[in-house]
Amino acid sequence: xxxxxxxxxxxxxxxGIESTGEIFSIALNRLGYYLYGYRHFSSRIKGGHTNxxxxxxxxxxxxxxxxxxxxxxxDQETIDVNYKELHDNGIIIADEKFSPKCPExxxxxxxxxxxxxMATNLGTSLMKNMVAVGASCAVLDLDIHVFEEVVQExxxxxxxxxxxxxxxxxxxxxxxxxDKLTDNQTMVLEKADGKKRMxxxxxxxxxxxxxxxxxxxxxxxxxxxxxxIMEYLIKKLPLVGGTVIQTEDExxxxxxxxxxxxxxxxxxxxxxxxxxxxKMEAIGLAGMTETPVVIVDTQxxxxxxxxxxxxxxxxxxxMIYGTHGEIPKIVIAPSTVEEAFYDAAEAFNLAEEYQCPVxxxxxxxxxxxxxxxxxxxxxxxxxxxxxxxxxxxxxxxxKDYFKRYEVTEDGVSPRVIPGxxxxxxxxxxxxxxxxxxxxxxxxxxxxxxxxxxRKIENIKFNTPVYKNVQHEEADxxxxxxxxxxxxxxxxxxxxxxxxxxxNHAHVRLIHPFPTDEILPLVQSAxxxxxxxxxxTGQLANIMxxxxxxxxxxxxxxxYDGNPFLPHEIHSRCKELF
Numbered sequence: 001x002x003x004x005x006x007x008x009x010x011x012x013x014x015x016g017i018e019s020t021g022e023i024f025s026i027a028l029n030r031l032g033y034y035l036y037g038y039r040h041f042s043s044r045i046k047g048g049h050t051n052x053x054x055x056x057x058x059x060x061x062x063x064x065x066x067x068x069x070x071x072x073x074x075d076q077e078t079i080d081v082n083y084k085e086l087h088d089n090g091i092i093i094a095d096e097k098f099s100p101k102c103p104e105x106x107x108x109x110x111x112x113x114x115x116x117x118m119a120t121n122l123g124t125s126l127m128k129n130m131v132a133v134g135a136s137c138a139v140l141d142l143d144i145h146v147f148e149e150v151v152q153e154x155x156x157x158x159x160x161x162x163x164x165x166x167x168x169x170x171x172x173x174x175x176x177x178x179d180k181l182t183d184n185q186t187m188v189l190e191k192a193d194g195k196k197r198m199x200x201x202x203x204x205x206x207x208x209x210x211x212x213x214x215x216x217x218x219x220x221x222x223x224x225x226x227x228x229i230m231e232y233l234i235k236k237l238p239l240v241g242g243t244v245i246q247t248e249d250e251x252x253x254x255x256x257x258x259x260x261x262x263x264x265x266x267x268x269x270x271x272x273x274x275x276x277x278x279k280m281e282a283i284g285l286a287g288m289t290e291t292p293v294v295i296v297d298t299q300x301x302x303x304x305x306x307x308x309x310x311x312x313x314x315x316x317x318x319m320i321y322g323t324h325g326e327i328p329k330i331v332i333a334p335s336t337v338e339e340a341f342y343d344a345a346e347a348f349n350l351a352e353e354y355q356c357p358v359x360x361x362x363x364x365x366x367x368x369x370x371x372x373x374x375x376x377x378x379x380x381x382x383x384x385x386x387x388x389x390x391x392x393x394x395x396x397x398x399k400d401y402f403k404r405y406e407v408t409e410d411g412v413s414p415r416v417i418p419g420x421x422x423x424x425x426x427x428x429x430x431x432x433x434x435x436x437x438x439x440x441x442x443x444x445x446x447x448x449x450x451x452x453x454r455k456i457e458n459i460k461f462n463t464p465v466y467k468n469v470q471h472e473e474a475d476x477x478x479x480x481x482x483x484x485x486x487x488x489x490x491x492x493x494x495x496x497x498x499x500x501x502x503n504h505a506h507v508r509l510i511h512p513f514p515t516d517e518i519l520p521l522v523q524s525a526x527x528x529x530x531x532x533x534x535x536t537g538q539l540a541n542i543m544x545x546x547x548x549x550x551x552x553x554x555x556x557x558x559y560d561g562n563p564f565l566p567h568e569i570h571s572r573c574k575e576l577f
Contacts, residue, residue: 001188001189001190002187002188002189002190003057003058003059003189003190004055004056004057004058004059004061004065004189005055005056005057005069005070005140005187005189006053006054006055006056006064006065006067006068006069006070007024007053007054007055007056007068007069007070007072007136008051008052008053008054008068008070008071008072008082008085009021009024009051009052009071009072009073009074009129009132010049010050010051010052010071010072010073010074010075010077010078010081010082011049011050011051011073011074011075011078012046012047012048012049012050012074012075012077013041013042013044013045013046013047013048013049013050014045014046014047015074015129016126016128016129017050017051017052017074017129018039018041018050018052019129019154020052020072020129020132020133021037021039021052021054022154023129023130023133023147023150023151023154024054024133024136025037025054025056025199025370026150026199027146027147027149027150028056028192029197029199029372030146030149030150030196031146031192031194032192032193032194032195032196032197033056033057033058033189033192033372034056034057034058034059034060034061034197034372035054035055035056035057035061035199035370035371035372036054036055036061036062036063036064036369036370036371036372036486037052037053037054037055037369037370037371038052038053038064038365038368038369038563039051039052039053039368039369040052040053040562041309042309043224043305043307043308043309049075049077049078049081051078051081051082053065053068056189058189058190058191058192058193060372061371061372061486062336062371062485062486062487062489063486063487063489063490063564063565063566064487064563064565065565065566066085066565066566066567067085067086067087067090068082068085068086068087068090069086069087069089069090069091069187070090070091070092070093070136070139070187071083071085071086071090071091071092071093071108072093072094072132072135072136073092073093073094073095073100074095074098074115074128074132075095075098076098076100076101079092079094079100079101079102079103080103083102083103083106083108084106086106086108087108088107088108089107089108090106090107090108090109091108091109091110091111091139091185091187092108092109092110092111093110093111093113093132093135093136093139093177094110094111094112094113095112095113095114095115095116095128095132096112096113096114096115096116096117097114097115097116097117100112109185111135111177111180111181113131113132113135113173113176113177114176115128115129115131115132115135115173116128118131118169118172118173118176119131119169122165122168122169122172123165124165127165127166127169128169130151130166130167130169130170130173131169131170131172131173131176132173133147133170133173134169134170134171134172134173134174134175134176134177135173135174135176135177136173136177137170137173137174137177138173138174138175138176138177138178138181138186139177139181139185139186139187140186140187140188140189141186141188144167144170144171144174147167147170148167151163151166151167151170196375197372197373197374197375198372198373198374198375198376199370199371199372199373200337200370200371200373201228201337201367201368201369201370202334202337202340202362202366202367202368202369202483203225203226203228203229203232203298203362203367203368204228204229204232205337205338205340205341205344205373206229206270206296206340206341206344206360206362206367207228207229207232207233207236207344208232208341208344208376209340209341209342209343209344209345209347209381210229210233210268210294210344210345210347210348211233211236211237211240212341212345212378212381213266213344213345213346213347213348213349213381213383214266214348214383215233215237215242215266215267215268215294215348216237216240216241216242216243216265216266216267217237217242217243217244217245217256217257217260217265217266217267217268218230218233218237218242218243218244218245218257218267218268218269218270219244219245219247219252219253219254219256219257219260219267219269220244220245220246220247220253220269220270220271221246221247221248221249221250221252221253221271221275222246223250223271223272223274223275223308224272224300224308224309225272225298225300225308225309225364225367225368226270226271226272226275226296226297226298226367228367228368229270229296229298230244230246230270249278250269250271250274250275250276250278250279251278251279251281251282253269253271253275253279254269254278254279254282254283254293254295255282255285256269257269257293257294257295258282258285258286258289258291258293261286261291261292261293261351262289262291262418262427263417263418264388264417264418266292266294266348266352267293267294268293268294268295268296268347268348269293269294269295269296270295270296270297270298271295271296271297271298272297272298272299272300272308273297273299273300273302273303273306273314273315273318274302274304274305276295276297276315276318276319276322277318277322279295280322280323280324281323281324283295283322283323283327283329283357284323284324284325284327284429285429286327286356286357287323287327287328287329287356287357287452288325288327288429288430288431289427289428289429290355290356290404290405290413290415290452291355292348292351292352292355292356292357292358293351293357293358294344294347294348294351294357294358294359294360295357295358295359295360296344296359296360296362297315297319297359297360297361297362298362298363298364298367299312299313299314299315299361299362299363299364299482300312300363300364301314301364301561302314302315307561309364310364310561310562311363311364311365311483311533311561311562311563312363312364312533312534312559312561313363313481313482313484313532313533313534313538313539314533314534314535314536314538314559315361316331316361316510316534316538316539316542317538317541317542319331319359319361319510319511320510320511320542326449326453327356327357327452328354328356328411328452328453328455328456329356329357329358329359329456329511330347330350330351330354330356330357330358330359330456330459330461330509330511330512331358331359331361331509331510331511332346332347332350332358332359332360332361332461332508332509332510333360333361333362333481333482333507333508333509333510334360334362334366334482334508335366335466335480335481335482335483335484335485335506335508336366336371336485336486337366337371337373338373338374338376339508340360340362340366341373341376342380342381342462343360343508344360345381346461346462347360348383349382349383349384349385349386350459350461352384352385352386352388352415353384353385353386353387353412354386354412354455354456354459355386355387355412355413355415355455356452356455356456361481361482361510362482363482363483363533365482365483365563366482366483369483386412386415387412387413387414387415388415388416388417389414389415389416389417389420389423392421392422393416393420393421393422393423394422395422396422396424400435401424401425401426401435401436401437402414402416402422402423402424402425402435403425403434403435404416404423404425404427404434404435404436405425405432405433405434405435405436405448405451406434407434407447407448407451408451409454410454410455411450411451411452411453411454411455411456411457412455413434413451426438431444431445431448432448433448456512457512459509459512461508461509463508464507464508464509464514464517465505465506465507465508465509465514465517465518466485466505466506466508467503467504467505467506467517467521468489468492468503468504468505469503469504469521470496470501470502470503471501471502471503471524472524473501473524473525473526474501474502474503474521474524474525474526475500475501475502475525475526475527475577476495476500476501476502476503476525476526476527476528476529476573476576476577477502477503477504477505477521477522477524477525477527477528477529478491478492478502478503478504478505478528478529478530478531478569478573479504479505479506479507479518479528479529479530479531479539479543480506480507480530480531480532480539481506481507481508481510481532481539483563484506484531484532484533484563484564484569485506487531487563487564487565487566487569488504488506488531488569489504490566491566491567491569491570491573492504494566494567494570495570495573495574498574500573500574500577502573503521503524503525505517505518505521507539510539510542513542513543513545513546515546515547518543518546518547519547522543522547522549522552522553523549525552526552527552527554527576527577528543528549528552528553528554529554529556529572529573529576530543530553530554530555530556531556531557531564531569532555532556532557533557533558533559533563533564534557534559535557535559536557537555537557540553540554540555554576556569556572556573
């Protein structure tokens with residue numbers, strides 16, 4: 001028996017590859033297994049190679065695996081592109097329709113199964129993916145009845161006959177494959193604990209966190225890989241009196257979100273790199289007017305349209321320094337789906353407490369990768385609205401404007417909702433005095449700039465750095481952010497086995513940078529490897545600016561559109577010694 005397995009299904013986009021992986025993984029999740037899935041897909045609606053790699057384990061996992069146990073192929077390209085991941089005892093299950101050819105330089109075993117023919121005989125070739133699920137079940141010696149509930153949920157609205165036909169397809173694939181296998185060719189997983197856990201993508205967690213954090217309005221324009229946030233909230237916000245507006249462009253989306261926040265409604269917008277470029281002027285407006293707003297950036301391959309469906313982490317500098325002029329802002333970067341939920345909720349508190357833009361930074365792997373999630377604890381979500389005034393305001397002296405931008409010791413001024421008696425003030429994107437009236441006075445300019453930046457001198461964020469510190473003096477400190485956490489953790493286990501003492505820091509507060517948290521870890525390590533999916537080592541450069549010790553810091557980068565694999569981090573870090 002084995003305690004983990006890696007399974008991949010591939011074919012042409014639009015022929016049910018995603019649903020095949022979805023049905024397979026949901027059923028295993030409900031048995032109590034931990035899963036981690038990552039989709040490789042093209043930036044087109046139909047056509048082009050796509051695959052879905054799913055890792056199944058009896059223990060918590062947060063990365064895709066180096067190798068592959070089972071490859072389900074709906075076309076020859078799937079075999080040609082992915083077979084090298086198979087280990088010597090791996091299995092290829094291929095559709096007979098395309099006359100599959102097994103590469104000579106592999107020791108994997110190929111089984112040819114008539115997916116399409118069997119499905120057609122049952123009524124429609126569209127059910128070939130169900131035949132493939134059944135064949136996979138035979139290799140794992142799974143009871144196909146575990147899929148009945150999932151199939152019912154997915155196809156039930158189409159009628160019981162459709163449900164029954166799909167179950168027949170699973171059974172047909174199972175029986176055909178079982179007859180071909182010998183006992184030593186099965187891959188039987190150890191029994192899971194049977195506990196109920198969620199199985200979700202990071203975008204859904206961000207949307208749920210926004211909902212739990214009091215968000216009641218979203219303005220957005222569709223873009224990969226952020227669209228699922230909008231799609232989720234379109235369904236859920238109306239249930240709590242909120243709404244979503246799909247705007248004509250990204251500029252409108254950001255300004256609408258700013259307007260809603262100015263009116264006292266917690267609001268957000270979400271996009272990817274190209275959309276964030278368009279939002280930058282509006283983000284500057286939020287900074288100048290000290291209006292709270294939450295913006296989600298789901299990073300993808302750039303520049304320009306770049307690689308819209310591939311992994312990259314190259315927006316750090318843009319998120320910190322992208323606006324013209326200088327404004328205070330907060331950039332946070334969750335590293336797991338659970339953190340994505342809690343951080344999205346907390347982002348609204350930060351935005352209102354510090355009255356500035358808060359950017360929740362994700363990446364494609366975290367946003368669209370699907371993973372097992374322990375039950376979320378909604379009691380951890382609290383609502384803090386900062387210096388938002390309530391009740392009756394005192395009369396303003398001399399019948400003048402309310403001091404909305406009052407110069408305060410902590411940099412945060414009292415805030416009012418439009419329409420509050422005695423709360424009238426001027427709002428403008430030009431520099432202004434305490435009452436919001438335009439002012440070009442040098443003294444006022446300096447006072448207002450200093451005030452705005454005092455706000456973020458002492459940001460209170462629950463976990464600015466996730467730390468796994470096993471050694472007082474480490475040979476190596478590995479630093480990362482966003483989705484690389486699980487892959488780094490796996491690589492560290494291998495490095496420790498090689499006799500290298502390794503500590504791990506994962507940065508969750510990108511800006512303002514948590515120097516006090518990171519500096520002691522850097523000082524106590526002989527070398528520092530900064531792991532990131534970009535070409536120039538943006539996080540490494542930010543660390544050099546904030547903690548120094550540039551001579552220790554080594555950039556471990558990958559920018560080919562694919563996420564890191566554990567063996568890549570292991571080998572790159574081992575080369576340092």
